[in-house]
Amino acid sequence: MSLYYRWKNFEEDEDRPEKPRLFGVTEMRGPNHTLLTQNVLQDIFESMGQFVDGLKFSGGSHSLMPKSFLKQVIDMAHQHNVYVSTGDWAEHLIRKGPSAFKDYVEECKQMGFDTIELNVTSLEVPEDTLLRYVRLIKSGGLKAKPQFAVKFNNSDIPIGGDRAFGAYVPPPPRSTELVEDVDLLIRRAERCLEAGADMIMIDADDLCKHADSVRADVIAKVIGRLGLEKTMFDASNARASEWFVKQYGPKVNLFVDHSQVMDLECLRGCNLGKNHNSVLGSSYFLF
Template sequence: MAHILRHKINAPLSLTNNVALTLTRRCASPGTNCNAASLSLTQAKRAFASGSAKGATGSKQSENSADSPFSFIPSNALVPKSGRGERSKGLTEIRGSYYNPVTYTYLNELLSDWGEFVDGVKFAGGAFTLMPPSRLKGLIDMIHSHGTYVSTGGFVEHVLAASNGNTKVVGEYLETCKEMGFDVLELSSGFLTLPADDWTALVKLTKSIGLKPKPEVGILFGAGGDTEGLETKGTRDPRWVIERAEKFLEAGADRIMIESEGITENVKEWRTDVVSALTAALPVDKLMFEAADPAVFAYYIQTLGADVNVFVDHSQIVQLACLRKGIWGTSDLFGRVTTFKPVHDG
């Protein structure tokens, strides 16, 4: 029987040797059902071959929550994901490597399981510039295979500061990002003072190169990193943010990222009045709110609904998905998050 088992396998040698050796030992033991062992090995082989084929082609997961055996249980209808950042609203962008390394294997598994609820992956702190080029390109290609876009984060601030705004250096940075496969280029100036017209020119240049410009604006100067005590420095009037956001959208910005510092982060009390001012003056589907922790994205969903665009840490995607779908939540939101979509409006 052990001889037969060994010759029924076409899987790689590492799997063949390990599994066959285990079953050989079991078949040699008194009372062992070798037919059952053969069946188990065949099933294991099929599962391994299926996984290997998917891994080799880099194909994205085709299943989603609608295919779940639990789909008979009602849950919220959300705008469907149709491509890289093509969902009209309800987008989720997650943080990649920065505070913790987010490896190829981990991210591939995460997107295989939860890619239906992830629209974009954002690098932070210019981390991507320190990666081996082949590894970076492979990581970006894998993310794309899951129908998910890749954002640079706000590293352009360093490029501007280090080059004194040299147009050649900035242009080369944008072109290199495009060549490496980035889709979205975040244009933040939390640490810099930048004239509104210059900022707008960056939006236009980014769009002309073929990247989606996403300016980041906020009410607190010096925001964008691990900053404490900023509440003592005062904040900008929300109208400052609104005026710039309007200029950027008119210039072709894809969306506007709203910085959390000064609103829900580094403040003693949340500035919900700022959120109200922004959403009253600007189209909500063109805004994406930075949500530093679950209490923050829960607030945005409670205030603006399940279709709000948010940026969260990669570790928070499951909790956010459950909240959007209305299947779970904290005591103040449990069973209260709902949607009404007679037809998909994606």
């Protein structure tokens, strides 16, 4: 363990396991909307590597990088026991035919990727085809992570701006169409797990943007059917991360921006928020 920080144990019933972790996984967004140089990533891994389980190249960003640079970043992540995942890119290659996807899986393996993510919404393929892609990834020696999107109608998200502070807001009627969509999502995700998928990513962007009006019933249904260990949620902002940890404890798996890693780890530590000193020994801080 590094001399620059000292990890304090959580409460006995919420002990933080060492990597590789099966639950309480923190996957970090890699280069996408912002440019993260190799030096920046190295600083993150050296200072917070113990808290980062995975690195994902979102939006197909890895396809724009020189292979030599990409290989260096992947090797650096592996040195810190961090797995590396592709982002939304496989669906673009699938349009070129099954052979292109098979070549893509082989190239990812040669580059050192550990996981291939499949955006089910963008794929727009029959379920049998989706399951075949999952098995193809697994047969190639990589982990498969299908990504599903929870759809929300605007009427399902209360608007809090046009009301007096503390005023009662009547709950909107539940949408039958929404419930059916979630049930279908869960059934397809279950079949993906049966086909060998290692994790299910849930993209509930509308939900995360309105963390104060989270559809807790939908999230509870997804976790209840798929299991906490096999589900990862895209927490697009700090409030969403806080909501998930408070509702489901430190064992919930979350995908966050690199700027949220430290705060998320402190939230996992008995919901201590941004009180970093309460989770990290004072020797962590060099100033």
